[in-house]
Amino acid sequence: MNQEIAATETSAQPATHCPNFTVLLSSTRRGARLARLLAETQLRRWGLPTETAKHLVAELAANAVTHGRVPGRDFRLTLYVVGGTLRIEVTDTRGDRRPAPQRPAGDAESGRGLLLVDALADRWGVSEDRFPRKTVWAEVRCSAPEPAPTGPGAADSFSQGT
Numbered sequence: 001m002n003q004e005i006a007a008t009e010t011s012a013q014p015a016t017h018c019p020n021f022t023v024l025l026s027s028t029r030r031g032a033r034l035a036r037l038l039a040e041t042q043l044r045r046w047g048l049p050t051e052t053a054k055h056l057v058a059e060l061a062a063n064a065v066t067h068g069r070v071p072g073r074d075f076r077l078t079l080y081v082v083g084g085t086l087r088i089e090v091t092d093t094r095g096d097r098r099p100a101p102q103r104p105a106g107d108a109e110s111g112r113g114l115l116l117v118d119a120l121a122d123r124w125g126v127s128e129d130r131f132p133r134k135t136v137w138a139e140v141r142c143s144a145p146e147p148a149p150t151g152p153g154a155a156d157s158f159s160q161g162t
Helices: 002-012 029-046 051-067 113-120 155-161
Strands: 020-025 075-082 085-092 123-128 134-141
Touching: 020 029, 029 051, 029 075, 029 085, 051 075, 051 085, 051 113, 051 134, 113 134
Parallel strands: none
Antiparallel strands: 020 075, 075 085, 085 134, 123 134
């Protein structure tokens, strides 16, 4: 009887698939670099474009280890895809420091990270979590890459046929 109920409950729920990836990393420059590499690897596994996302992860992770670092506490990278949108979240333990884009001096060597995030992301923002955490997130529209054309009409057939 329990098996029948379980089977009915499972079939009654709509099947939804939301690819996701979460990892805790040390709040160090090495942790920020690892965040970018792991994100790029995961996006490739999902068959998604990596170029924009890896820059967003790099900037958000760098901010987490530079401005959101609390000694002995890690930061969390989360990636998930809903519909055609990739959401990147980086959570750190400095809820008292909310990021804000700034215009650095022309000769400044840093301070442009959130300007880059603003330029690359379709949307981004900050969510407050249970104190002392905050999550900085960015969203980009993405889609699985189109399969390469094959057979008649493929890109190579034009160069060969003319």
